[in-house]
Amino acid sequence: MSTIDLKLLIWRQKNSDSLGDFETHVLKDISTDMSFLEMLDVLNEKLTKDGMEPVAFDHDCREGICGMCGAVVNGVAHGPEKETTLCQLHMRKFASGDTLVIEPFRSRAFPIKKDLMVDRSSLDRIIQAGGYVSVNTGGAIDGNTTPVSTETAELAMDAAACIGCGACVASCPNGAAMLFTGAKISQLSLLPQGHAERKQRATAMVAQMDKEGFGYCSNERECEAVCPKGISISSIARMNREYLKGVFFGR
Amino acid sequence: MWFISFVNSSIGRKAIMAVTGLCLISFLAIHAFGNAAIYMGSKYFQIYADTLHGFPVLVLLFGLGLLVILTAHVGFGVLLFFEKRKTQSRYRVATRVVENTFASRTMPYTGLFILLFLIIHVFGFNIAVPADVPISAVVKDYLSGFFYSLFYIVAFVALAIHLNHGFWSMLQTFGVNHPRYNCLIATLTIVVPVAFLVIFGGIPIYFMTGAGASF
Numbered sequence: 001m002s003t004i005d006l007k008l009l010i011w012r013q014k015n016s017d018s019l020g021d022f023e024t025h026v027l028k029d030i031s032t033d034m035s036f037l038e039m040l041d042v043l044n045e046k047l048t049k050d051g052m053e054p055v056a057f058d059h060d061c062r063e064g065i066c067g068m069c070g071a072v073v074n075g076v077a078h079g080p081e082k083e084t085t086l087c088q089l090h091m092r093k094f095a096s097g098d099t100l101v102i103e104p105f106r107s108r109a110f111p112i113k114k115d116l117m118v119d120r121s122s123l124d125r126i127i128q129a130g131g132y133v134s135v136n137t138g139g140a141i142d143g144n145t146t147p148v149s150t151e152t153a154e155l156a157m158d159a160a161a162c163i164g165c166g167a168c169v170a171s172c173p174n175g176a177a178m179l180f181t182g183a184k185i186s187q188l189s190l191l192p193q194g195h196a197e198r199k200q201r202a203t204a205m206v207a208q209m210d211k212e213g214f215g216y217c218s219n220e221r222e223c224e225a226v227c228p229k230g231i232s233i234s235s236i237a238r239m240n241r242e243y244l245k246g247v248f249f250g251r
Numbered sequence: 252m253w254f255i256s257f258v259n260s261s262i263g264r265k266a267i268m269a270v271t272g273l274c275l276i277s278f279l280a281i282h283a284f285g286n287a288a289i290y291m292g293s294k295y296f297q298i299y300a301d302t303l304h305g306f307p308v309l310v311l312l313f314g315l316g317l318l319v320i321l322t323a324h325v326g327f328g329v330l331l332f333f334e335k336r337k338t339q340s341r342y343r344v345a346t347r348v349v350e351n352t353f354a355s356r357t358m359p360y361t362g363l364f365i366l367l368f369l370i371i372h373v374f375g376f377n378i379a380v381p382a383d384v385p386i387s388a389v390v391k392d393y394l395s396g397f398f399y400s401l402f403y404i405v406a407f408v409a410l411a412i413h414l415n416h417g418f419w420s421m422l423q424t425f426g427v428n429h430p431r432y433n434c435l436i437a438t439l440t441i442v443v444p445v446a447f448l449v450i451f452g453g454i455p456i457y458f459m460t461g462a463g464a465s466f
Contacts, residue, residue: 009343022343075346106341171348175338176261206262215338216261216331219420220355225348234428241426243262247253 003029004096008043010055011103016111016119022101032092036079037062037069039091057116064088064228067163070170071116072103077167077226085165085228105170108213109177120166122212123180129208130201131184133193146192159186161229168223168231174215179223181209182235189242199250202242262424264327269424271324272417276443278317283450290457293387293466300386325366332359354416361413368406391458391466400455407452411444418443 006027013020027046030039037059044054060068064085071086073079079089094100102116110118148156160183168179185202188194194201217236224233257263288299304310354361380389394400419440422428427436457463 072342075342075344076348101344103342103344108338173338173351174335175341178261206260207256210259210261214261215334216265217424218331218335218355218358219416219423220351221349222347222351233423237423237426237428239426240262240266240424243260244266244426247257247263 002032002092004032004091004094004098006030006039006094006096007099009099009101010043010115012055012115013104013112015114020112020115030091032090034091035062035087036073036089036091037087055116056114058118059087062087065163067165070105070165070167072105072170074101077105077170078165078228082225083228083230085163088228105166107166107169107175108215109175110166110169118166120164122214123164123166123169123177125212126177126181126205126208127184130197130204131188132197133188134196135193148191152190156187156190159183159190159231159235162187162227162231163229165228167226167228169214171222171226172215172217173220173222174218175213176217176223177209177212177214178217178236178239179227179231179233181205182233182237182239183231185239185242186235189238198242199246201246202239203246203250206239206243264331265424267323267327268331269421271320271327272421274320275317275324276414276418276421279447283447286454287450289390289454289463289466293391296390297385297387321369325362328359328362352416354412355420357412358416361409364409365406365413368402368409371402372406387466390454391463394455394458395463397459400459403455404452407448410451411448414444414447415440 008025008027009022010025011020012023025043025046027039027043030042034042037057040055040057047054057071058068060066062069064087067085069086070078073086073089078084078086079093081089081093104110104112104116104118105120106112106118109122110120112118162180162183164180166177166180169175169177172178185205188201189198219233221233224231258267285299285303286296288296375393376386376389380386394403419436422436458466
């Protein structure tokens, strides 16, 4: 089993009101088979043994599908590996002697709760504003009642792959949530089930996005590059179309 | 009102940039078409200029319209620039996965340089033109000067860089992003700025190099 030694510069912040700063820790004999979060677990065990406060970080499934984990590693959201969440990033991607600067996802709309934990409920409020479909109550509808072509279903699924981790916001030079909102709008507007609320959806979701303090899009494609699910900026273009249609032709 | 909230929204502001940008590109295309008459000789250029200014009311209305569009483009551009500054350098280590292009990085600066050029250009060829000198003579007089011409060429290069990001960005803002056309758009975002650079930039070179000595 090969191991590496690392130096961590990790962001420590007591709560949303206090000022944070970097703390330096040296970790020895980290197995290269560990995931990034397991490496943080090792750090926390060590801190606990030493009677210090462990580093708070969000995580849940640890298999890259829940969207709970995430931190900025050496300036890149979810670290250097393409289309990979932080929990699926393995320590074999780093070399012995590396210094890792670990920071929380930063945005005006993501207040830091503690250390690497940020409050991403602003994304939930964007969904609440319009990311839903209306379904009649009563008996369940038979499968295939509404025909959807395979291509459309695949496109909608590509957008629905968004796990809402917030990496797009964290890496955007403008702190925009365009890729997230674009993906959520795309997923619903592509399918016939989402057509009932189509004209209000984009207007409502974009209005909430702006209210939360997210920025605008300057088409620099950084979000697309860091997205662990490979969501394309064509989602943003679709959102722009939906929004313009909603604003000019909505009722 | 719906239009106010549209203009205040993040996508609305970008849409204003895109619409005004499209208007300005259209104007540039007409301007380039007219100015290409210079390459045919002073006689043809003078005919073009006289014909155009034979409709003073239209020229005035068109000019005022352009002023409004340009003011909106610059105004919203500056607003977006300051908004962007608020989110800059928020990490200890700043790394870009996609190296942003020189054009997108310098949009506000190329834009402001073009504005400076426009002020000098409009002053030189519109406001401060003596009434008794034909415009073709003024053009030759000004653009035969080395530094004046050099300034024009630098401004046209800035324009080409600005359009390189602006053209694609405009289409993306309008929602034009389709696998069938993305290749064409990628080509056009180079071809359109280069075309303007060749047509406009050729004019000062034409006079500077002496090729237009018999103009």
